[in-house]
Amino acid sequence: MTPETLEGTPVELDAEGFFLRPEQWTRDMADAIARENGIAELTDRHWTVIDFMRTTYLDTGSAPSIRSLGKLSGVPIKELYGLFPKGPAKLAAKIAGIPKPRGCI
Amino acid sequence: MSRRIVILGGGTGGTLAANRLRRVCGADVEIIVVDRDDRHVYQPGLLFVPFGLAEPEEIVRSRRAQLHDGVDFRLAEVEHVDAPASTVHLAGGETIAYDVLVVASGAALLPEETEGLGGAGWGQEVFTFFELESATALAAALAELDRGRLVVNPVDMPIKCPVAPLEFCFLADWYLRERGVRDAVQITYVTSLDAAFTKPVASAHLAGLLAAKGIALETEFATGQVDGAQGRLVSYDDREVPFDLLVSIPLHGGPAHVGRSPGLGDELGFVATDPHTLQARVAPNVFALGDATNLPTSKAGSVTHFEGDTLVANIAHHLAGEPLEPSFDGHSNCFIETGFHKALLIDFNYDVEPLPGRFPEPHLGPLALLKESRMNHMAKLAFQWMYWHVLLPGRDLPGISPQLQLAGKDLSQLPTLQGGPR
Ligand SMILES: Cc1cc2nc3c(=O)[nH]c(=O)nc-3n(C[C@H](O)[C@H](O)[C@H](O)COP(=O)(O)OP(=O)(O)OC[C@H]3O[C@@H](n4cnc5c(N)ncnc54)[C@H](O)[C@@H]3O)c2cc1C
Numbered sequence: 001m002t003p004e005t006l007e008g009t010p011v012e013l014d015a016e017g018f019f020l021r022p023e024q025w026t027r028d029m030a031d032a033i034a035r036e037n038g039i040a041e042l043t044d045r046h047w048t049v050i051d052f053m054r055t056t057y058l059d060t061g062s063a064p065s066i067r068s069l070g071k072l073s074g075v076p077i078k079e080l081y082g083l084f085p086k087g088p089a090k091l092a093a094k095i096a097g098i099p100k101p102r103g104c105i
Numbered sequence: 106m107s108r109r110i111v112i113l114g115g116g117t118g119g120t121l122a123a124n125r126l127r128r129v130c131g132a133d134v135e136i137i138v139v140d141r142d143d144r145h146v147y148q149p150g151l152l153f154v155p156f157g158l159a160e161p162e163e164i165v166r167s168r169r170a171q172l173h174d175g176v177d178f179r180l181a182e183v184e185h186v187d188a189p190a191s192t193v194h195l196a197g198g199e200t201i202a203y204d205v206l207v208v209a210s211g212a213a214l215l216p217e218e219t220e221g222l223g224g225a226g227w228g229q230e231v232f233t234f235f236e237l238e239s240a241t242a243l244a245a246a247l248a249e250l251d252r253g254r255l256v257v258n259p260v261d262m263p264i265k266c267p268v269a270p271l272e273f274c275f276l277a278d279w280y281l282r283e284r285g286v287r288d289a290v291q292i293t294y295v296t297s298l299d300a301a302f303t304k305p306v307a308s309a310h311l312a313g314l315l316a317a318k319g320i321a322l323e324t325e326f327a328t329g330q331v332d333g334a335q336g337r338l339v340s341y342d343d344r345e346v347p348f349d350l351l352v353s354i355p356l357h358g359g360p361a362h363v364g365r366s367p368g369l370g371d372e373l374g375f376v377a378t379d380p381h382t383l384q385a386r387v388a389p390n391v392f393a394l395g396d397a398t399n400l401p402t403s404k405a406g407s408v409t410h411f412e413g414d415t416l417v418a419n420i421a422h423h424l425a426g427e428p429l430e431p432s433f434d435g436h437s438n439c440f441i442e443t444g445f446h447k448a449l450l451i452d453f454n455y456d457v458e459p460l461p462g463r464f465p466e467p468h469l470g471p472l473a474l475l476k477e478s479r480m481n482h483m484a485k486l487a488f489q490w491m492y493w494h495v496l497l498p499g500r501d502l503p504g505i506s507p508q509l510q511l512a513g514k515d516l517s518q519l520p521t522l523q524g525g526p527r
Contacts, residue, residue: 066327067261067356071372078329081341087299087325102401 006032018093018100022057025097033095038085042095046083049073053089053096063093063101107133108424111193111203113183113362115140115168117148117497118209118395118409123176125417125499130424137177137201139193143168146237147492148265149406149485152272152442154240155232155352156280157248161241164489171497183210186366188388205390205420208369208376210360212265212396212404218356219260219331226333231351234273235265246350247280252289253349255281258338260328260356261297265396265404268451270294270354271301271311272442278318279444293321295338295346300324304458306518307451310475314443357404360397375399380455381431383416390423392416402435402455410496411436411507417499436509440485448481450474454509460518465504467513474514 004013006029012020017033019025030050034042042050052073057063066089070077080088084095093101110126112119115138123138130136150164169178182196186208192200214235216223222231232243255277259270274294281287294301294315300308301315301322315322329341331353338346358364359374368387371377376393377386380400385391394416395409402408415433422429435455442448450472451459463470471480495502 065261068372077327078341081327081329085342 014100016094016100019097020099022054022098025054029097030095033097037091037094039083039091039095043083045075045079046092046095049075049080049083049088049092050096053092054098057093057096057098063089063098065089065101107135108204109135109137109202110205110207110420111201112136112138112207112209113186113193114138114209114211114360114395114397115172115178116145116209116211116395117406118211118397118413119207120145120168120171120497121410121413121499122207122209122394122416123499124171124173124497125413126420127173127175128499129417129421132175134424135177136175137179138168138172139179139181139183139195139201140168141180141182143178143180145171147489149492150489151234151237151240152269152276154237155234155243155247155273156276157244158276161237165237166493171493173498183360183362184365185362186369186391188366188368188385188391191388191390203390205392205423207416207420208360208363208385208391208393208397209395209409210362210397212263212357213360213374214355215358216353216355218358219328219353221331221333222260222353222355224331224333226331226336226351229333230336230349231331231333231353233353233355235269235354243352247277250281250290250350251284251286254291254293254347255350255352256293256295256338256346256348257352257354258295258326258328258346259297259354262303263404264354264357266406266439267303267403268311268439268441270296270352271315273352274315274320275318275444276442278320291321292319293323293346293348295323295326295328297327298324304453306461307453307459307475310449311441314449314477318444357396359399363397371399373399379431380435381415381433382419382429383412383433384419384423384429392420392423400435403437403439405437405439406492406496407438408436410502411438413499414507432508434508436507438505440481440488442482442485443477446482447477447479448485449477450481450484452509452514457509457511457514460514460516462514464513465510467510469513 011024084091145168147164153159184194234240301311302308330339363370364374378398394412396404419429453459461475
């Protein structure tokens, strides 16, 4: 665990930078995390995905996979890769302030 | 009054559940198994078909013949389930009413969800060994492969038997070496995961084996397109992997009828199921087991078998108006064929990942966990007999508990026991 400060508030992150306590996250922090991960500005399309990730996690206790995102978030998989380069599910989870998605078997 | 249990699917789970229920339930319970065909394929045998180690006809038997007396078999396509009305609708318009429903309809292969897969090159340069026809055609293509690039690509998880594509790589290495052409063929394993397998300790072992056998590993590759004409895989983030022969494991989804049944499935069409009782979320008189469920454990015959215990006990409880037992722990047990007459064995559950040790007798074995041995290979081969004669009839495997046992495992390799073992 790495204790860190985001936007002036202390937060608990895991070794890879995922939130351990989603309640510590604020929308302002999302911009900072996005910039750190090479996304200059969060657009409405980014926010569609981020909000969807966060709501799903808070409702169900687990983050959606890329396939689920593609089916349910309204953003097709190809576009997800454009918005969140490399691993959209992981990067969106990081920005949405939720724990690292557990890979399915 | 007589009560009726309807089981959808006469594969591994449907057959063993029907036979166990027949033993446990009294004569006033009617049991009906519905399947669309009468060809029961021993799916673990599909791995061997491309290498000429199993003949297609050896691994297929009649479904009906595996069901005990007193179980009715209905040859029909399931259209959908109306859970509020407790009825199953069959193609053609007929309906069957049930008191208890068991969904054991397996997973469906969805090549059509990946651009290009099933199109150009299918059956020429592109195959899958996850169904019999393509596995048979692949045998002919492999026999002719004497140089170039062989690529093995599970498009994304979940898939049946998540280790099967790795086993395919190991066997291909052995097979090409036997044929004296291994040096001229490059083998690459391309996965959407960030490692060779989903669980860290086993991943490290498997990555080591890949490296030792000279098999390249390409990770975090999300296949967006299979371009059979040009012989290349293209990822969503525009990376490319060229191939001369592609062995693809298509996306899996739940059985199509689940998607057509309101409230029964999740977004991928798998039955939303309680992970410990196996009751479906949709209604108290609906249960599910095997590949058709959305449970976070392997889609494997061994898992389906262990689930059988909990399922049958809980159906009996449900019929008696008693509370259900949350006894299923996600237990999974898979042999991993590694070529050269050796295999590895992994044993894990929802909470404890595969660890080194001995199995099934703590410290004695005779099987070794996460370690290659000839004994493991012999056990894997013997399993085919066990499948038809012990597992499908619904008997217990001697010495093997439905719940994971920690005794005999090297727990020091475990960074943290996530969630705590039972
Ligand atoms: C290549 C390969 C290797 C494997 N190796 C292993 C291994 O080594 N060890 C292991 O434990 N597991 C292995 N497995 C996995 C194992 O075979 C499956 O997990 C197991 O068969 C699951 O059983 P099931 O009853 O859920 O589904 P299945 O056995 O697939 O049965 C589902 C049944 O439902 C029927 N059905 C589906 N939809 C309908 C419908 N609409 N109407 C009527 N009928 C329908 C189908 O016809 C089928 O008979 C392997 C699988 C593959 C593909």
